[in-house]
Amino acid sequence: MAKEKKTNTAENADISKSKAKREERRKEVARERRQKRTTKIITITVVAVLAAIILFAAGKSVFLAVIRTTSAENPSVGLTADGKIENVNVKDIVTLADYANISVPEEEVAAKTEEVEDSIKSTLEQHKEPSTDASIAIADGDEVNIDFVGTVDGVEFEGGNSNGEGYDLTIGSGSFVDDFEQQLIGHKPGEEVTVEVTFPADYDGEDVAGKDASFAVTINSINITPELTDEFVAENITEEGVTTAAEYRAFVENNFYEQHLKEFLTNYILENSTVKSYPSQYLKTMRALLKYNDEQMLASYEQMSAYYGFSMYENLWDLRDDNVSDELSYELELRERAKEEAKDAMVYQALFEDAGLTIDMEAVYAEMTEQYGEESVTQMKETNGEGYIIQNEMREAVIEHLTALYKK
Structure with a gap:
């Protein structure tokens, strides 16, 4: 019995090994089939993606050919002789x-103190005059006129002489090397000053680079900005009804208001008015005009690029926002811009x-x-057409009408 049991056990072991081999082979075949199916699926997917890309590229080209805008330069196209949009009520x-019935936020439209002061300052600076008054000392930020002769080791160098022609210099501008400008602070017109400087080692002029230099400077004058006075207004301001400093300040404030x-x-009126539909022909005209303006701008940049020797923009879409990166996105954005222009x-x-x-x-x-x-x-009139000129005047009339309604 023991021998028979041992034999049965051996046979069972052989059967188990055989079964295990068959199971392993079955799994191997299954893996091979799955791998083949996966490879087939991947191949089909890749082919499909490539086909989609090719079809998309072809479709994109066809789509672009359909929507590509032809520019036009006459802004009166699509307008009647009296400046109104043709065939549109x-x-x-x-x-x-x-x-x-617009509620105007007065604090928002009121003139700001800073902008008023900046405007007045700008006006005064336009009337600066050179002064030789020996009692006025140079301060940082002043504009002065000087003559100078520069030497290195007692020898004049090229470009270091104003030749008595006078040189306008703003103190603190950094136009001159080292602390040249600061050494003039506190001095007065008519004075002769010796200025000692050291040229930077990387200075363009090899004969003076890294060397100490001495400048004999003559201070000719200081440009003086006048103050806002009644006398200044009487002499320089031609606005009707403005005769005093107070009246001029009020005039500037009112302009900003x-x-x-x-x-x-x-x-307000553009944001709160709505348009039910857009005339297709007028939209087409707007697109053509906008594209023409973009082309003119690009041509202008190309001229600048040729002059300065570097490229700024290569395509129309380079002029637009970051989200406009190719011709298709440019054309689509052009349509949105045209709608905005047409609505306005x-x-x-x-x-x-x-x-x-x-x-x-x-008139x-x-x-x-x-x-x-x-x-x-x-x-x-010949370039723009009278229709466009009148349309612009209509806009001005509307703005003036609204301003008159709400101006205090």
């Missing part, structure tokens, strides 16, 4: 903001008509002729 497609008010009102034009026209405004173009052209000359006005 703006009252039917524009819902205007309630422009007669009106500027801010116009900006607020313009933004329709809103202005709708408000112009709703408010019953009119324009005296004869407008007379004023333009007085300002620019008859030849320039004639050229303007």
Whole structure:
């Protein structure tokens, strides 16, 4: 019995080994099949992706060919002789903001102290005059006129002499080497000063680079900025009704107030008016004009690039935002810009008509002729067309009308 049991155990072991081999072989075959299926799926997927890319590229080219905008330079195309959009009744497609009942935030449109002071300062600086008053000392930031003769080891060097022609220098500008400018502070017109400096080691002029130099400087004058006084206003300000310093300050404040008010009102009516639909032909015109303007800008940059020897922009889309990276995205963005321009034009026209405004173009052209000359006005009409000129005047009339409604 023991021998028989041992034999059965051996047979069972052989059967188990055989079964294990068959199971292992089955698993191996299954793995091979899965691998083949996976390889096939990957191959099909890659082919499909490549096909999709090819089809997309081909489709993109076809799509671009369809939507590509042809530029145009005449801004009066699509406008009537009186500056209105052709074949469009703006009252039917524009819902205007309630422009007669706008709440204006006075603190937002009021003139800011800093901008008023900066404007007055700019005006005063335009009337600077050189002074030889020997009682006035040079201060940091002053504009002075000097003559100088520079020497290294007692020998004059090239470029170190003003040759008595006078040189305008702003103290603190860093235009001259080392602390040349600071050594002039405290000195006065008529004085002769010796300025000692050391040229930087990497200075362009090899004959003076890294060397000590001495400059014999003559201070000719200091440019003095006048103060805002009644006398200054009487002599230099030509605005009607402005005769004193206080009146000029009030004039500047009012200018900024009106500027801010116009900006607020313009933004308000454009943001709060809606357009139901966009005339397709006018949108096409807007796209053409916008693209022409972009082309002109690119051409201008190309001229600058050629002059300075480096490239700034290569394509139209390089002029736009970061999200515009190729021709397709440029064309799509161009459509959005055209819609914005078209909406603005329709809103202005709708408000112009709703408010019953009119324009005296004869008076407008007379004023333009007085300002620019008859030849320039004639050229303007030929280049832009009268429709475009009148459309711009309509916008100005709308802005002036709104300003008059809310100006205090």
